Amino acid sequence: MSTATLIPHATHAPEQEWNLPSRGRVAMYCLIIGESAIFVIFVVAYIYYIGRSLTGPTPREVLDVPIFNTICLLSSSLTIWIAERSLERNKIRLFGAWWALTLVLGAIFLVGTGIEWHTLIYEKGLTISTNLFGTTFYSLVGLHASHVIFGLIGLSTVLIFTLLGKVREEHSERIQVLALYWHFVDAVWVVVFTVVYILGR
Amino acid sequence: MADRTFPIEGTLDLTPAHVHEHTWLEVLHEWVTTVDHKKLGIMYVLYGFFFLLVGGAEALAIRVQLAEPNNHFLSPEVYNRFFTMHGTTMVFLVGMTIIFGFANYLVPLMIGARDMAFPRLNAFSFWMTAFGGLMLYYSFLGGSGLYGVGNAPDVGWFAYAPLTARAFSPGNATDYWALALIVTGVGTVGTAINVIATALSMRCKGMTLMRMPLFVWLSVVTSGLTLVTITPLTAAQIMLVIDRYLGGHFFDTQAGGSAVIWMHFFWIFGHPEVYVLVLPAFAIANEIIPVFSRKAIFGYPAMVAASVGIAFVSLGVWAHHMFTIGMTSVSNAFFVLSTMLVGIPTGIKIFNWVATMWGGKIRFATPMLFLTAFVFQFLLAGLTGIMLAVAPWDWQLHNSYFVIAHFHYVLVGAILFAIFGGLYYWFPKATGRMLNETLGKWNFWLFFIGFHVTFDTMHFVGMLGMPRSIYTYEADRGWGHLNLIVSIGAFIQGISVLIFTTNLLWSAFRGKVAGNDPWDAWTLEWAAASPPPVYNFPTEPSVSSRRPLWDLKHPEDPDWKYE
Amino acid sequence: MDREWLRTILRTGTAILFFLLLPAFAFADGPQPVPSIFAPASTPASDIYSLSLFVLAITGGIFVVVGGLLAYVIVRYRDKGDDSDKREPAQIYGSTQIELAWTVIPILIVVVLFLTTARMIFAIQDAPKPPDALDVTVVGHQFWWEFRYPKLGIVTANELHVPLSTNKDPLPTYLKLYSADVDHSFWVPQLAGKTDLIPNHPNITWIEPKSTGLYLGQCAQFCGVEHAEMLLRVYVDTPEQFAAWVKNQQQPAVEDPQVAAGRQVFETESCMNCHTIRGTAATGRFGPDLTHLMSRSTIASGAVPNSEANLRQWIKDPDSFKPGCLMPAMQLTNQQLDEVTAYLETLK
Numbered sequence A: 001m002s003t004a005t006l007i008p009h010a011t012h013a014p015e016q017e018w019n020l021p022s023r024g025r026v027a028m029y030c031l032i033i034g035e036s037a038i039f040v041i042f043v044v045a046y047i048y049y050i051g052r053s054l055t056g057p058t059p060r061e062v063l064d065v066p067i068f069n070t071i072c073l074l075s076s077s078l079t080i081w082i083a084e085r086s087l088e089r090n091k092i093r094l095f096g097a098w099w100a101l102t103l104v105l106g107a108i109f110l111v112g113t114g115i116e117w118h119t120l121i122y123e124k125g126l127t128i129s130t131n132l133f134g135t136t137f138y139s140l141v142g143l144h145a146s147h148v149i150f151g152l153i154g155l156s157t158v159l160i161f162t163l164l165g166k167v168r169e170e171h172s173e174r175i176q177v178l179a180l181y182w183h184f185v186d187a188v189w190v191v192v193f194t195v196v197y198i199l200g201r
Numbered sequence B: 001m002a003d004r005t006f007p008i009e010g011t012l013d014l015t016p017a018h019v020h021e022h023t024w025l026e027v028l029h030e031w032v033t034t035v036d037h038k039k040l041g042i043m044y045v046l047y048g049f050f051f052l053l054v055g056g057a058e059a060l061a062i063r064v065q066l067a068e069p070n071n072h073f074l075s076p077e078v079y080n081r082f083f084t085m086h087g088t089t090m091v092f093l094v095g096m097t098i099i100f101g102f103a104n105y106l107v108p109l110m111i112g113a114r115d116m117a118f119p120r121l122n123a124f125s126f127w128m129t130a131f132g133g134l135m136l137y138y139s140f141l142g143g144s145g146l147y148g149v150g151n152a153p154d155v156g157w158f159a160y161a162p163l164t165a166r167a168f169s170p171g172n173a174t175d176y177w178a179l180a181l182i183v184t185g186v187g188t189v190g191t192a193i194n195v196i197a198t199a200l201s202m203r204c205k206g207m208t209l210m211r212m213p214l215f216v217w218l219s220v221v222t223s224g225l226t227l228v229t230i231t232p233l234t235a236a237q238i239m240l241v242i243d244r245y246l247g248g249h250f251f252d253t254q255a256g257g258s259a260v261i262w263m264h265f266f267w268i269f270g271h272p273e274v275y276v277l278v279l280p281a282f283a284i285a286n287e288i289i290p291v292f293s294r295k296a297i298f299g300y301p302a303m304v305a306a307s308v309g310i311a312f313v314s315l316g317v318w319a320h321h322m323f324t325i326g327m328t329s330v331s332n333a334f335f336v337l338s339t340m341l342v343g344i345p346t347g348i349k350i351f352n353w354v355a356t357m358w359g360g361k362i363r364f365a366t367p368m369l370f371l372t373a374f375v376f377q378f379l380l381a382g383l384t385g386i387m388l389a390v391a392p393w394d395w396q397l398h399n400s401y402f403v404i405a406h407f408h409y410v411l412v413g414a415i416l417f418a419i420f421g422g423l424y425y426w427f428p429k430a431t432g433r434m435l436n437e438t439l440g441k442w443n444f445w446l447f448f449i450g451f452h453v454t455f456d457t458m459h460f461v462g463m464l465g466m467p468r469s470i471y472t473y474e475a476d477r478g479w480g481h482l483n484l485i486v487s488i489g490a491f492i493q494g495i496s497v498l499i500f501t502t503n504l505l506w507s508a509f510r511g512k513v514a515g516n517d518p519w520d521a522w523t524l525e526w527a528a529a530s531p532p533p534v535y536n537f538p539t540e541p542s543v544s545s546r547r548p549l550w551d552l553k554h555p556e557d558p559d560w561k562y563e
Numbered sequence C: 001m002d003r004e005w006l007r008t009i010l011r012t013g014t015a016i017l018f019f020l021l022l023p024a025f026a027f028a029d030g031p032q033p034v035p036s037i038f039a040p041a042s043t044p045a046s047d048i049y050s051l052s053l054f055v056l057a058i059t060g061g062i063f064v065v066v067g068g069l070l071a072y073v074i075v076r077y078r079d080k081g082d083d084s085d086k087r088e089p090a091q092i093y094g095s096t097q098i099e100l101a102w103t104v105i106p107i108l109i110v111v112v113l114f115l116t117t118a119r120m121i122f123a124i125q126d127a128p129k130p131p132d133a134l135d136v137t138v139v140g141h142q143f144w145w146e147f148r149y150p151k152l153g154i155v156t157a158n159e160l161h162v163p164l165s166t167n168k169d170p171l172p173t174y175l176k177l178y179s180a181d182v183d184h185s186f187w188v189p190q191l192a193g194k195t196d197l198i199p200n201h202p203n204i205t206w207i208e209p210k211s212t213g214l215y216l217g218q219c220a221q222f223c224g225v226e227h228a229e230m231l232l233r234v235y236v237d238t239p240e241q242f243a244a245w246v247k248n249q250q251q252p253a254v255e256d257p258q259v260a261a262g263r264q265v266f267e268t269e270s271c272m273n274c275h276t277i278r279g280t281a282a283t284g285r286f287g288p289d290l291t292h293l294m295s296r297s298t299i300a301s302g303a304v305p306n307s308e309a310n311l312r313q314w315i316k317d318p319d320s321f322k323p324g325c326l327m328p329a330m331q332l333t334n335q336q337l338d339e340v341t342a343y344l345e346t347l348k
Ligand code: HEA
Pocket: B158, B274, B275, B277, B278, B320, B321, B339, B340, B342, B343, B344, B346, B347, B348, B350, B378, B379, B381, B382, B383, B384, B385, B386, B388, B389, B390, B394, B397, B398, B399, B403, B406, B407, B410, B411, B415, C062, C066, C105, C106, C107, C109, C110
């Protein structure tokens, strides 16, 4: 007796295609939904506390708008997209180059944030415990920065494998899932930027 | 038509014969390192059950203390720790773990898959949850450093600010509370992602979304809700930790912070959370009630729509926990409306269950006893929920024992009853042996009686003005006798739980051998061997209706003709 | 819905209510001031009471119908156990009409419930404040209540006195609620629903008591170790009693040279860092105002009857009554204890 007959195939239905979404993509979308909820809470707290600090400094006094940083991070979404397309067309070297550029752009952003924080803490005297602005600012921007760090770790891993010559066209799917996360990190920055540097100032 | 040989009465024993006797170390190693969804599912359930005993023991201590006025069984400090730990344990370590255990075990089997989408993530999630629980309980030892042994979180499971600020909660107990829940939260979110990915991407051939067993549907909805529910709590707890460790001011009222915003954050989590807990109970009901009524579930599409509806509406009702904080009358009215609206999809579920039983041939084996009581108690609990949703009345009932009664009616009367029913129902699948029916009947009736003695009476205590979270009360308030009754009921429940424990242990080794399909059921898990082999199904099954095994057993009248 | 229906529903509801409450009253121990929400004595509480009857009637009705159906199904369709008929029952997969019906009817019920509820919310919450209403400021402290009457210049603690309000002469009391530390909640079931006291978030509530007497309540928001003993006593006085009480409270503390030693202890043993006694050097605000301590029938926020022995024991070791409360044991000698107690006993 064959075990294959565990459940009889439906005889009335013609054999049809059986396509299901990729589990990696589903999982990444789920993760993004969950992460978004975290960011929503932090953003709400930020907005709620705008202008409620009992003592200075105020955002206007100490915050500079990080235009250069923002351009770097946002353009990295574009470069990673080009990298994805290159891989799909099996152009591995091109992929590696664009991927590396993405990584560099992300790293510049992170360094930029580091410099901003350094100035804020040591020159302008704003720490996380100074006032409500400090608390919400460092938490929200820091939360985003920690996501950038995670993203960079992921990107670097892929880069290392690329350099070792292990990445091939069939990995496209997985690479795209990772890129999805990077796009998300960028999108969140748009929100954080608007809230912190435009609304909040 | 293909060959219809079907492995119902153990015709197809797929478990490989054990040639090699395993030493206990090997067995332990196998369980600890496993990524098999069935082993992880069982571990989730056992872990949750262990904490049910712990949380239950805390409840019993609480009930002894409250059995008479001005009692001195527990000191105020210990009492406050116990009710906080009881609530936290029951919600996060019992409810969440057992329901995710069920989902873990059953979802792949029900959709004809060999494992979850991400087995290793699955193991990771389980261990995160497990360590989170241990961490929470470690606070009994480390809450104030080793000098303060015996400390533990004592701020209530809702942990309202600013009571959680360093100024009012010195020591580390509150930190353990926040950190432990962040850790379990990571595990929970991991599992939720896994369940969704599994159900969406791993279904066997022919299992379209509208043919998924309702259990799977509800697991997906629950997991989706979990994603947007646990995360706000995590966010809020990160803020709390920032306040406590880095001197932040999120909830620091001295520095302009707001106590109210914590309440919002907590209940944005807390309210959907209770639906995260109850939807899996619905899921269990959706499997057991049809099988024991011998009828297809009534209104499958409506059940799916109602579940999704409940999930969505439940995201917009949180402030019904905050009617007394002085919101504007318009916000109050808004939350009254949104809260009451939940009653409509929920009502549809109850009606559909009754309609499923209607015209059936109901077999009252232990699982069905529990699930029938579930429907009855959930109905009552929902109606007391509606009473609480009437804001002016809630100004009276809020934080009284009426609320405690309302939510134990759901958490115990609905969820725990469904879990017990589910355990009786699927235990044979997981172990290959039946749970003992006689002990099962004792278990059920004692729990049923104990439950009603305890929690029915609690409503009256609340209406007579007794607030919650109090470690003692004055003799002149007239609550004494009623509280004694409540406590007696709790002990009856305790005896029943002990009977269940005995049943579990005894039946696991001595129980009647079950066979693959002891309940004559219809979903795919009953087509696998009991217990299923690691790979579940030797070949990928394929289905053409919601009840593949019904089709198989009734070739003359298969389901796919009607769907 | 026409009126006949409404009346029927109300009547059914009341019947169910009595059935439900019977055990509650039967077991409530004897004739005491049980703070039941079903024995209202003030305007918002009695409005809520009638609303609750209405809601009980409706939910009771739903329970009877749905519970009845369930019971019927259980009895009628259980497997009778005769093995003669092995066939499965007829399979029914759903019915659009029926499902539509049990969606629409609940929607209608929800509309009714919502409209009644919303009306009551607005009626109570947005009630216009009459100009002659009495103002009281309530400050919640960890484990005790501070009451201030800003227009009358009175500060007292734990026992609130308010005047009776009659139909002829309505005199509601408006309470402004503050917190000095964590969240608390003001709840005297027979007078009104509860309202929270939240730091940085002042609230308002009001009562309009219609019969005199003592009403019990307590803090209804977990606020720490001694949340359970943060009790409340509200005395509703006749206008004459109230006027007399006000007059007494407005006096500075009684000065009795016989107990100067006790006063000395009070002022040197740092009691005065935390307590105020008006007319003396003691102006602390961390603990209750003691100017007219003897006008209160309890101490420690209702936890202990105010007797000489209790007072002495309280000062000696507050934790023996209220473990974890924020008044420290001041390590006084027996003689100091006697003296300070004697002094406090004069603060009529
Ligand atoms: C799984 C748990 C669970 C579930 C399912 C529910 C379900 C509901 N709950 Fe409950 N609730 C809790 C767990 C749960 N609750 C907990 C834990 C708390 C306290 C937390 C704390 O403070 O610590 C709480 C507190 C709580 C409050 C706040 C009380 C307070 O603190 O002041 C309110 C107020 O509105 C409320 C309402 C409701 C309502 C309206 C439902 C509805 O979903 C019920 C819907 C069901 C029905 C209505 C019955 C079936 C319907 C019909 C038969 C159709 C016809 C009916 C109508 C038309 C009305 N709940």
